[in-house]
Amino acid sequence: MHPHPWISSCLALTALACACERDSASNPRREPEPPAVSEPTAGEPLRTESHLFREMAPGVYFATGSGAVTVESNSLVVVNADHVVIVDSHVTPDAARALISSVEALTDRPVRYLVNTHHHFDHTHGNAALPPGVVVIGHEATRERMMGDVFAEPVYDELAGVEAAQSMVRATESLLARAADAESKAALEIELAALRRHVEAVREFEIRPPDVTLQRRLTLHSGHREIQLLFLGRGHTGGDVVAYLPAEKIVFSGDLLQPMAPYMGDSYPDEWIATLAALEQLDFQWVLPGHGEPFSGLAEIERFKRFLRGFQAEVRALRESGHSAGEAAARMELRGWEAYASWMLALPTVMELQVRRLYDLEDEG
Numbered sequence: 356m357h358p359h360p361w362i363s364s365c366l367a368l369t370a371l372a373c374a375c376e377r378d379s380a381s382n383p384r385r386e387p388e389p390p391a392v393s394e395p396t397a398g399e400p401l402r403t404e405s406h407l408f409r410e411m412a413p414g415v416y417f418a419t420g421s422g423a424v425t426v427e428s429n430s431l432v433v434v435n436a437d438h439v440v441i442v443d444s445h446v447t448p449d450a451a452r453a454l455i456s457s458v459e460a461l462t463d464r465p466v467r468y469l470v471n472t473h474h475h476f477d478h479t480h481g482n483a484a485l486p487p488g489v490v491v492i493g494h495e496a497t498r499e500r501m502m503g504d505v506f507a508e509p510v511y512d513e514l515a516g517v518e519a520a521q522s523m524v525r526a527t528e529s530l531l532a533r534a535a536d537a538e539s540k541a542a543l544e545i546e547l548a549a550l551r552r553h554v555e556a557v558r559e560f561e562i563r564p565p566d567v568t569l570q571r572r573l574t575l576h577s578g579h580r581e582i583q584l585l586f587l588g589r590g591h592t593g594g595d596v597v598a599y600l601p602a603e604k605i606v607f608s609g610d611l612l613q614p615m616a617p618y619m620g621d622s623y624p625d626e627w628i629a630t631l632a633a634l635e636q637l638d639f640q641w642v643l644p645g646h647g648e649p650f651s652g653l654a655e656i657e658r659f660k661r662f663l664r665g666f667q668a669e670v671r672a673l674r675e676s677g678h679s680a681g682e683a684a685a686r687m688e689l690r691g692w693e694a695y696a697s698w699m700l701a702l703p704t705v706m707e708l709q710v711r712r713l714y715d716l717e718d719e720g
């Protein structure tokens with residue numbers, strides 16, 4: 356395992372001390388107390404060089420990148436009585452190794468399970484960095500896609516390969532050259548260093564699909580802790596799994612539900628709306644998304660359903676007026692959704708993949 360040369364900040368040392376206290380307080384031979392539902396910690400997240408960990412309930416951490424390493428997606432880390440469960444492994448083995456090293460600052464318990472919410476590269480290409488004994492769990496459709504030719508995945512060239520990483524470096528270099536003030540220059544320097552590291556990181560490439568698959572539901576039990584892995588229907592992909600902790604009232608949603616427009620190039624938009632209705636039936640307080648910040652309540656679900664319907668309606672109207680998928684993609688405006696969908700409006704080739712997907716689904720009838 357990697358040493359911790361980065362445990363230099365007071366916060367990281369405090370995190371380590373807290374983890375030790377918790378470890379001694381919860382001797383696995385004693386039956387642990389039922390987990391209490393608590394408000395997310397109002398204080399600062401625990402920090403390592405590469406990650407921030409927000410403790411949403413005792414032992415349940417929402418893990419995000421600090422900016423020093425390109426992670427491209429959020430993870431969930433659950434510290435159980437004698438092991439750790441991680442949901443989603445980031446975009447590269449390098450990013451996943453940084454996550455595992457950071458988890459070692461939270462606890463000395465070993466990672467036993469890694470769950471993939473779906474097959475997309477930004478949630479699974481870190482899988483290969485997990486120790487061999489870690490069990491990788493995902494939907495059977497996720498395994499199927501990962502057993503296929505991932506280089507042929509339509510979005511691979513656009514967003515996942517070396518060239519995509521190099522073009523992000525060039526874009527950031529040009530932003531840096533034009534940066535006006537010292538503060539934005541400093542932020543861009545950090546981003547550029549992370550992206551240059553990422554260009555090398557994506558060259559290390561080994562697909563590790565789930566060893567254990569589920570169709571509908573699989574539950575991980577540890578003491579009073581219950582992590583339900585639920586397939587509620589197709590949506591963002593054919594195999595979206597959410598991690599639901601009923602006692603803590605937390606759901607890690609992957610890309611099925613985010614506070615921004617998710618990629619739709621592998622989606623089933625009509626079924627997605629029904630799947631979101633099933634998600635609404637869960638008793639949760641917090642949604643921890645695969646991208647973006649945690650949120651509570653049902654407003655984000657309603658907003659996203661409206662976006663899905665609006666996106667479909669715009670594509671259908673363009674198709675009915677005789678446009679090809681390519682032409683339609685170039686004409687997509689998503690009026691009123693400019694901020695919510697800004698990233699896809701900025702990437703014409705991604706928009707085309709999404710529109711083409713909806714055309715294909717209509718063709719299939």
Ligand SMILES: [Zn+2]
Binds near residue numbers: 473591
């Ligand atoms: Zn995704």
